Amino acid sequence: xxxxxxxxxxxxPRFFEDGWGASALLERLSKGPQGFALPELHEVTLxxxxxxxxxxxxxxxxxxxxxxxxxxxxxxxxxxxxxLPLEAGPRPPVCLFxxxxxxxxxxxxxxxxxPLLSQGVGVMLLENPYYGSRRPPGQKDEALRTVADLxxxxxxxxxxxxxxxxxxxxxxxxxxxxxxxxxxxxxxAYTACFFPLPMAVVPVAVAHSAAPVFTQGVLxxxxxWEALGRTCGGAEAARQRLAELLEGLxxxxxxxxxxxxxxxxxxxxxxxxxxxASTLRxxxxxxxxxxxxxxxxxxxxxxxxxxxxxxxxxDAFSRVEPLQLPPEAPES
Numbered sequence: 001x002x003x004x005x006x007x008x009x010x011x012x013p014r015f016f017e018d019g020w021g022a023s024a025l026l027e028r029l030s031k032g033p034q035g036f037a038l039p040e041l042h043e044v045t046l047x048x049x050x051x052x053x054x055x056x057x058x059x060x061x062x063x064x065x066x067x068x069x070x071x072x073x074x075x076x077x078x079x080x081x082x083x084l085p086l087e088a089g090p091r092p093p094v095c096l097f098x099x100x101x102x103x104x105x106x107x108x109x110x111x112x113x114x115p116l117l118s119q120g121v122g123v124m125l126l127e128n129p130y131y132g133s134r135r136p137p138g139q140k141d142e143a144l145r146t147v148a149d150l151x152x153x154x155x156x157x158x159x160x161x162x163x164x165x166x167x168x169x170x171x172x173x174x175x176x177x178x179x180x181x182x183x184x185x186x187x188x189a190y191t192a193c194f195f196p197l198p199m200a201v202v203p204v205a206v207a208h209s210a211a212p213v214f215t216q217g218v219l220x221x222x223x224x225w226e227a228l229g230r231t232c233g234g235a236e237a238a239r240q241r242l243a244e245l246l247e248g249l250x251x252x253x254x255x256x257x258x259x260x261x262x263x264x265x266x267x268x269x270x271x272x273x274x275x276x277a278s279t280l281r282x283x284x285x286x287x288x289x290x291x292x293x294x295x296x297x298x299x300x301x302x303x304x305x306x307x308x309x310x311x312x313x314x315d316a317f318s319r320v321e322p323l324q325l326p327p328e329a330p331e332s
Contacts, residue, residue, distance in 0.1 A: 001299040013140035014224035015214075019231060021148025025070055029151040030245050038196060039065035039163040046082075055117060058082045064129065065163050066156035070148075072136040075129035078160050081106050083113065084122040091172040094122040095200070095313055096161060098180035098187045100302075102142045104132040112181065112302075115310035121317065122173070124164060129156045147228070147242065150210075151249070154187060161191040165199065174322035179313055181205055181302055182273065183213075186251070189282065192263070193254045197323060200316035201263040204309055205298055207274045208282040209250030211243045218272045252285045260288035262319045264312045268294045268301035 020026055047059040060080045064071065084092060095116060097109045106125045113123040127134055130144060130153045144150050165176045177200030180188040185203035192201040207213050214223055228238035257263055263286055267279045283291050294301035294308055 001297055013143035014227075015143050015150075015222045016145065016147055017143070017224045017227050018145040019147075019227050021146030022070075026148045026151070029148060029155070030248060038166060039159055041065070041163050041167045044167060051086075054086050056084045056086060058084075062163075064156060064160055066129070066159040071129060071152060071156055074136045075134040075156070077134070078129075079127045079133055080164065081110075081125045082122065083110070083117060083125070085117050085120055088120040088122065091174070092120055092122045093175035093177070093317055094124055094168050094173045095177040095179055095202075095317075096124045096126065096164060096168075096188075098126060098157060098161060098178070098184035098191070099128045099131060100181045101183040103128075103184070104135075104142070109184075112306045112309060115307050116313055119310065119314055121314065124168065126157070126160060126164060129153050129160075143222075147245070154190065154210075154249075157187050158191045158194065161187070162195050165191075165195055166197075169197065169323055175200070175317055175320050177201065177313060177317055177320070179204060179309070181309075182298065183210075186210065189251050190254065192257060193251070198259065198262065198320050200313060200320050201257065202266065202309070202313045202316050203263075203282075204266040204305075204312075205268050205271060205274055205279075205294070205301060206265060206282060207278040208252050208285070209247050209278065211246035211250070212275045212278050213273060214246065215239050215243045216275060251282050256286050257289070260286040261290075262316055263289040264316045265289055265291045266294055266301075266305070266309060266312055267291065268296060268298050268305075270297045271301070273298040 041062050044060055044062045049056040049058050060082060062078050064076055064078045097113060109125050117123060130149060131142060139145055168176050178188040178191055179202040181204045185206035189203040189206055192199065213219055225235035225238050229235040232238050232241050265279060265283055283289060292312055294305040
């Protein structure tokens with residue numbers, strides 16, 4: 001299934017058709033993982049709750065705290081969906097799910113989150129910069145036009161995710177966590193490293209770095225190697241440069257979690273997208289975290305593993321003590 005998905009993906013628009021991006025911006029973004037001050041959200045706009053079966057659903061928007069600088073204008077306003085189970089009361093624990101590659105909108109993550117909602121845990125779904133309604137003009141689907149765009153998306157998503165987790169706690173939710181599949185798992189892991197308060201962390205099908213995904217796995221046909229090679233001596237030189245760049249920004253270059261016991265990594269046993277060694281490198285870096293497995297490959301795990309994912313998230317939440325903060329005033 002992974003090989004078939006890779007062949008189908010290779011027929012879609014290629015990543016990095018416009019090359020590396022502005023050299024000054026790329027140099028600034030490639031100086032290693034950089035921390036950031038805890039961003040606060042003061043201008044969150046929430047829709048009136050609507051009932052969907054046994055859920056209350058709200059749409060939310062806020063100016064991205066990462067929007068100052070080179071983030072495209074189309075990505076400057078963040079969008080999210082908040083799903084709360086009716087039986088859990090107004091302020092249940094909430095898990096933030098980040099998007100996989102190609103996961104525009106919220107449908108796939110709502111599918112993954114359904115067992116979690118049935119157990120009384122709310123779910124927040126953030127739409128990535130460069131995705132869905134935040135996709136810049138001229139970008140085809142999820143095919144980012146430059147390598148700099150990829151790095152900007154990673155960083156901006158992490159800043160927004162940290163801000164949303166803080167907003168949830170300030171709103172009175174006693175526990176928060178973060179998860180995601182594949183690219184979403186990598187961004188969830190990166191976000192967790194910069195969030196200063198206790199949280200549950202469950203990255204699924206996660207690589208320690210985007211380097212092996214783009215240069216070794218079945219998705220290595222996605223980059224436009226010819227376009228990247230025009231300024232660095234050819235396609236093979238471009239592959240080497242991209243690998244070195246992404247490896248320098250890997251999760252193993254970020255200080256490990258302060259309490260890895262709250263982290264559960266999930267890996268597919270026969271993953272054709274993410275090399276097993278890559279997940280194990282992150283596990284070794286997060287010494288004390290737990291590793292569990294999904295059956296089959298990357299695609300099979302996504303389609304059949306949601307009960308295992310939900311169980312891991314619930315277990316990780318059970319290891320987090322509730323944070324007692326005074327709630328904000330109710331939204332108007």
